[in-house]
Amino acid sequence: MRALPKGRSQAANAKKSPDTAGPFLMKGASSLATLRRAARVCRACDLWRNATQTVFGEGSPNAPIMFIGEQPGDQEDLAGQPFVGPAGRILNEALLQAGIHRDEVYVTNVVKHFKWTPAERGKRRIHKKPRYSEINACRPWLDAEINLVKPQVLVCLGATAAQALLGRKFSVTRQRGEAVESSLAPRVMATVHPSSILRAPDHATRELQMKEFVRDLAKIARLVRPPK
Numbered sequence: 001m002r003a004l005p006k007g008r009s010q011a012a013n014a015k016k017s018p019d020t021a022g023p024f025l026m027k028g029a030s031s032l033a034t035l036r037r038a039a040r041v042c043r044a045c046d047l048w049r050n051a052t053q054t055v056f057g058e059g060s061p062n063a064p065i066m067f068i069g070e071q072p073g074d075q076e077d078l079a080g081q082p083f084v085g086p087a088g089r090i091l092n093e094a095l096l097q098a099g100i101h102r103d104e105v106y107v108t109n110v111v112k113h114f115k116w117t118p119a120e121r122g123k124r125r126i127h128k129k130p131r132y133s134e135i136n137a138c139r140p141w142l143d144a145e146i147n148l149v150k151p152q153v154l155v156c157l158g159a160t161a162a163q164a165l166l167g168r169k170f171s172v173t174r175q176r177g178e179a180v181e182s183s184l185a186p187r188v189m190a191t192v193h194p195s196s197i198l199r200a201p202d203h204a205t206r207e208l209q210m211k212e213f214v215r216d217l218a219k220i221a222r223l224v225r226p227p228k
């Protein structure tokens with residue numbers, strides 16, 4: 001069994017989650033720094049119980065492009081930063097090839113705690129897809145990030161982010177790279193999640209998927225930096 005975090009009583013740990021981050025962010029919505037601080041103690045859903053820490057978004061506060069993933073993975077949970085594990089390395093490589101500097105963009109997730117289940121054997125923590133209720137509970141943090149950064153282009157990475165933001169019927173396979181009408185930002189689109197490239201069955205497929213991912217990112221780069 002997991003030890004209780006220090007300073008928290010059994011009763012506090014048993015308390016029911018409020019199902020929305022709203023009450024946690026009331027006092028902290030005026031800057032990304034205060035928002036990040038407020039998110040550290042978010043208990044809107046139960047995911048905090050098995051996570052190391054809240055993994056808040058990161059990047060330029062005036063970023064023209066915001067990338068939104070699903071949730072932090074194992075390495076992100078330990079580091080406290082989004083997209084620093086294997087999927088992050090794919091994202092970094094693709095950004096580089098597309099001519100986008102990672103420190104000029106903002107990177108975040110729809111869910112800010114790592115949801116996992118123990119591997120049947122060994123100590124690995126296996127990623128578990130967040131539920132709709134967990135995505136919903138976490139949504140006020142993402143809305144606040146979007147409101148503060150005000151990106152020109154918002155990019156959903158993968159189906160979880162795309163369906164959370166663009167509707168449950170959104171298909172990344174069919175609609176990737178297409179501009180989508182949305183009030184969230186002047187331009188909104190979706191592409192694959194970089195982890196899907198890690199799961200490619202062979203080298204040739206992986207190369208092809210990477211090429212397509214870079215092509216989507218290059219299209220996004222042109223939206224914010226039109227050719228002279």
Ligand code: URA
Pocket residue numbers: 069070071072073076081082083084085087088109195
């Ligand atoms: N996958 C995500 O969706 N987000 C991360 O931060 C890392 C992996």
